Amino acid sequence: MDGGRDFDAVVFGATGFTGQRVLKELVSQGNGRYAAAGRSRDKLRKVAESCGGAGVEIIIADTEDSDTLLQMAQTARLVLNCVGPYRYWGQPVVAACVDAGTDYLDVCGEPEFMELMEYRFHDKAKKNGCFVVSAAGFDSIPADLGVLYTMQQFQAPAVPSSVTSFLSFQIGDAGMCGHFPTWESAVGGFGSAKDFRQLRKSISADPNALRPPKPVGPRPKRIPPGQWDSYGQGHVLPFPGSDASVVRRTQARLQAQHKPTVHYSAYFTVPTRFIFLLFAFFGKLLETLAQFSWGRTLLLRFPRVFSYGLFSRDGPTERQMAQTRFEMRFIGHGYAQGTPSSPIAEPDQHVQVSVKGPEPGYIATPIIMVQTALTLQQERERCQAAMSQGGVYTTGALFGETTLIQRLSKAGVLFEVTKRTNGHGREA
Numbered sequence: 001m002d003g004g005r006d007f008d009a010v011v012f013g014a015t016g017f018t019g020q021r022v023l024k025e026l027v028s029q030g031n032g033r034y035a036a037a038g039r040s041r042d043k044l045r046k047v048a049e050s051c052g053g054a055g056v057e058i059i060i061a062d063t064e065d066s067d068t069l070l071q072m073a074q075t076a077r078l079v080l081n082c083v084g085p086y087r088y089w090g091q092p093v094v095a096a097c098v099d100a101g102t103d104y105l106d107v108c109g110e111p112e113f114m115e116l117m118e119y120r121f122h123d124k125a126k127k128n129g130c131f132v133v134s135a136a137g138f139d140s141i142p143a144d145l146g147v148l149y150t151m152q153q154f155q156a157p158a159v160p161s162s163v164t165s166f167l168s169f170q171i172g173d174a175g176m177c178g179h180f181p182t183w184e185s186a187v188g189g190f191g192s193a194k195d196f197r198q199l200r201k202s203i204s205a206d207p208n209a210l211r212p213p214k215p216v217g218p219r220p221k222r223i224p225p226g227q228w229d230s231y232g233q234g235h236v237l238p239f240p241g242s243d244a245s246v247v248r249r250t251q252a253r254l255q256a257q258h259k260p261t262v263h264y265s266a267y268f269t270v271p272t273r274f275i276f277l278l279f280a281f282f283g284k285l286l287e288t289l290a291q292f293s294w295g296r297t298l299l300l301r302f303p304r305v306f307s308y309g310l311f312s313r314d315g316p317t318e319r320q321m322a323q324t325r326f327e328m329r330f331i332g333h334g335y336a337q338g339t340p341s342s343p344i345a346e347p348d349q350h351v352q353v354s355v356k357g358p359e360p361g362y363i364a365t366p367i368i369m370v371q372t373a374l375t376l377q378q379e380r381e382r383c384q385a386a387m388s389q390g391g392v393y394t395t396g397a398l399f400g401e402t403t404l405i406q407r408l409s410k411a412g413v414l415f416e417v418t419k420r421t422n423g424h425g426r427e428a
Helices: 017-029 041-050 066-075 091-100 111-128 141-152 180-191 193-205 243-256 273-289 293-301 318-323 360-378 380-387 395-399 404-411
Strands: 009-012 034-038 057-060 078-081 103-106 131-133 159-170 234-238 263-270 325-335 349-358 391-393 414-422
Touching: 009 017, 009 066, 017 034, 017 041, 017 360, 034 041, 041 057, 057 066, 066 091, 078 091, 078 360, 091 103, 091 111, 091 131, 103 360, 111 131, 111 193, 111 243, 111 391, 131 360, 131 395, 141 159, 141 243, 141 325, 141 349, 141 360, 141 395, 141 404, 141 414, 159 234, 180 193, 180 273, 180 293, 234 273, 243 263, 243 395, 263 273, 273 293, 349 360, 360 380, 360 395, 360 404, 380 395, 391 395, 404 414
Parallel strands: 009 034, 009 078, 034 057, 078 103, 103 131, 131 391, 159 263
Antiparallel strands: 159 325, 234 263, 325 349, 349 414
């Protein structure tokens, strides 16, 4: 990638709910040359002034004008794309960055978009020497790097076999709320499930595609929805986000490098049976209505109604964000003496890990995205050593050998081992 650019990083979508916070975090944590990009010069100027970045420049760029996107990409070493839903607005930005040989990060939580970008742009990004990395926010760095961190606790000759994650939220009396674009992404994702399945069939038919990982040992049994889990400390539901897709793509990269891989399962937990039933009902309602155009229209017109107040066009209040925290608990199982004696042998070593931080969507995500950006720019040689000169990668594949976990822990997203044990049984 050409280092002689006008800006070290450009935040595209800097006037949006997330983009504003990313720009402020970047200016406060970095010391480079930065620019705010978007459609409205007046709004961009206000945002640049509000973050105290006297040296923040303004770039006019629009997802519907490919020339402006290419011009933006050509001025920067890195573009931080905060314009979603990415299924609608992301590909032109990725294409411009790849054409310009410019590194790209986003905070996408849409598996279909991420897997499609890898399918379409990996070879060209590799040729042009740039890195394209999605899910560089709460989706899905706590999960992806949390799994890697758990795996790293199994020191040779021990090998990991499986990692399971349990996501939970601590919410204050003001409640919790997500912003409309996240809801819009979820509606689009459920609505295009058939297209996603077809994309995966096309990818699997490609002889050059990564193969699914084959970890040692048996896959842990699925936890039935609604069951209380003592380690997850709540009633369990399968996590519907991008974590499983991202982690499995990272594991496929590890397998291609002849490194240990793990089975992975992602859950989130709620504290009461009543809340579980609410999530189950409204989740099924979302999944069903999203299959029809009239249903998607209803879902998008009345987000607060169909999400039971969890999403709105206004997004969370400052008080809601201040009172909310997240924790992701991981439990890893492995074999103390390496490869097990038989394929069905039960693991005999266990590790528990916690990743926790502030409100995930709009406080933790800017922290995570900015620390990822700084790591990419300051430790680029390590990234290149891990994944050649460029390409489309997951955060775990690209940053597994960097100091990103340590940087995040110092910035307020803490990774820590909570318990280790040897012996049979799930409880550590």
